[in-house]
Structure formats: structure tokens, C-alpha cells
Amino acid sequence: MTRSEFDDIRAHIAAEEGDSDDLLQIARTLLDDLEQARLREATLRARYLGLLTAARATVASDAVGDPNPLTFLRHELGKAGQVPSGDEEVVRILADARTAEELLAHIDEAQPTRLRTSARMRRCAGAGRRLPR
Template sequence: MTRSEFDDIRAHIAADEGDSDELLLIARTLLDDLEQARLREATLQARYLELLTAARATMASDAVGDPNPLTFLRHALGRRGQMPSADEDVMRILSDARTAAALIAHLTEVPPPRPRPSARMSRCVGPSRRLAR
């Protein structure tokens, strides 16, 4: 939703005040929550783009033989206070990166198709199941 759509909805809610004030209060609260979620999403997208740009610039800098190719990434991480500071942080970060890579690889796997139950199988399951005598 755009900012003007939020404003239009707020104006509509304000015009309808009267006998259902509690419902309008809930609508205002939900609209505020939705607007905050959109703001957080936009902020996260901007931060992601900043990190992606820094990572790409780092790789391009390394490709042309720059003596200090990590400058872009150091700057982006440093501005957010995300630079590792101790050996413990480094080992934890490397472990987290390996775990994230494994999880992402697992997410991209296509699960095998589930077998369809056969006619015989459907007769043998469920609450009305009868055993052969």
C-alpha cells in the first residue's frame, strides 16, 4: 500500500466515527500495525540492498586486483556495528554462516513426490479397518 492509500483509509475511518467506536479503534490499530510492518519491510530491503551492493563491489574490487578489496564490505558492516570483534565472534559467525548455507541448500531441494495410496492401502487404513480372518 502506498502512503496515500493509508491516508485515504484513515480519512474513511475518521468519517465513520459514531456508534461503532470500538470497531473503528481496532481498524485504526490494525492500520497502524500494517503501516509499521511496511516501514520495517522497506528498511530491511534498503539494508539488504546496501549489503548486496557492498558484497558485489568487494568482489569486483577483488577481480581487478585491488590491494584492499574488503573496503566496501568493512564500511557497510562497520556502519551497522556488525564487524566481528573477538575470536569467539569470528568462530560463531563462521558456524552461523555454515549453518545458513546448509539450510538454504536444503530449502532449494525439491521434495520427492509422495506416493499415491493404492486401492489395497485405502482398505487397510482408517477407523473401519477390518482384519482378514
Template sequence: MTRSEFDDIRAHIAAEEGDCDDLLQIARTLLDDLEQARLREATLRARYMGLLTAARATMASDAVGDIDPLTFLRHELGKRGQLPTGDEEVTRILSDARTAETLLAHLEEKPQSRPRAGARMRRCAGAARRLPR
């Protein structure tokens, strides 16, 4: 949604005030939450793009034999205070990276096949289950 669409919705809500004040308050709150989520997403996308650009520039710099190819990445991480500072932090970061790599590998694996529709499985929970009388 664009900023003007949010403003249009807010204007519509303001014009409807009257009998349903509670519902309109909920609508305003949801709209505010949606706008904040949109802003956070835009911020994360921009930061991701900066990090991706720095990583690509680092690799390109390394490919041409630059003396210090990590300059771009070091600068981007330094802006956010994300550079490792001590041996303990370096060890933790490397451990986290290995764990993340393992988790991502599991996510990319082919999912297990589901049982066929003909082979119904009994389920013990669910909203449709009724207790015997």
C-alpha cells in the first residue's frame, strides 16, 4: 500500500465515526500496525540491499586482486555496529553461521511425501471432533 492509500483509509474511517466507535478504533489500530509493518519491511529491505551490495563488491574486489577486498563489507557492518570485537564473539558468530547453514540446508531439502488421500489417518485433535455422549 502506498502512503496515499493509508491516508485515504484513515479519511474514510474518520468520516464513519458514530455508532461503531469501538470497531473504528480497532480499524485505526490495525491500520497503524499495518503501516508500521510496512515501514519495518522497507527498512529491512534497504539494509539487506546494502549488505548484498557490499558482499558483491567485496567478491568483485577480491576477483580483481585488490589489496583489501573486505573494505566494502567492513564498512557496511561497521555502520550497524556488527563487526566482531573479541575472540569469544568471533567463535559465537562462526558457530551461529554453521547452525544457520545447517538449518537452511534442511529447509531446502525435498519435503517428505504426504500419505495419499485414500489412506486416511486418524486424528486426535481438531475443532470438528466431538466427545462421545
């Protein structure tokens, strides 16, 4: 939804005052929550794009032999206060990265296999089933 759509909905809700105040209050709350969620998503997307751009610039910088290819990534992480600052933190971050790698590797393996249902079961089950007359 665009900002103007949110404003249009708010104006419509404001015009309906008095009829069902409880429902209108719920609608306002839901609209505010939706707008906040949309703002959080936009912020996360922007941060992700910044990190992705920094990562790509770091790899490109390394590819051309730059003596300090991590400059872009350090800068981006520094803006968010995420540069590791001690040996203990570095060890924890590397352990977390290894664990995440292992978990991601097992996601593909752990996909449940779907049991095939027989044709007879498919005909008998479901909301569209009709009883004989």
C-alpha cells in the first residue's frame, strides 16, 4: 500500500465516527500496525541492500587486488555497530556462522517426503464430498 492509500483509509475511518466506535478503533489499530510492519520491512530491505552492496564491493575489490578489500564491509557493519571487537566475540561469531551453515545444509535433507494418497482416498475426503441420495 502506498502512503496515500493509508491516508485515504484513515480519512474514511474518520468520516465513519459514531456508528461503531469499537470497530473503528480496531480498524485504526490494524491500519497503524500494518503501516508499522510496512515501514519495518522497508527498513530491513534497505539494510539488506546496503550489506549486499558492501559484500559485492568487497569481493570486487579483492578481485582487482585492492590491498584493503574489506573497507566497504567494515564501513557498512560499522554504521550498525556490528564490527566484532574482541577475540571472544570473534570466536562466537565464527561458531554461529558454522552452525548456521550446518543448519542450512540440513534443510534440504530434512524436507519431508509427501505420502501419496490413493485415488480412492482423494475421492472420499474433503469438503466437496457429496453423500448419495
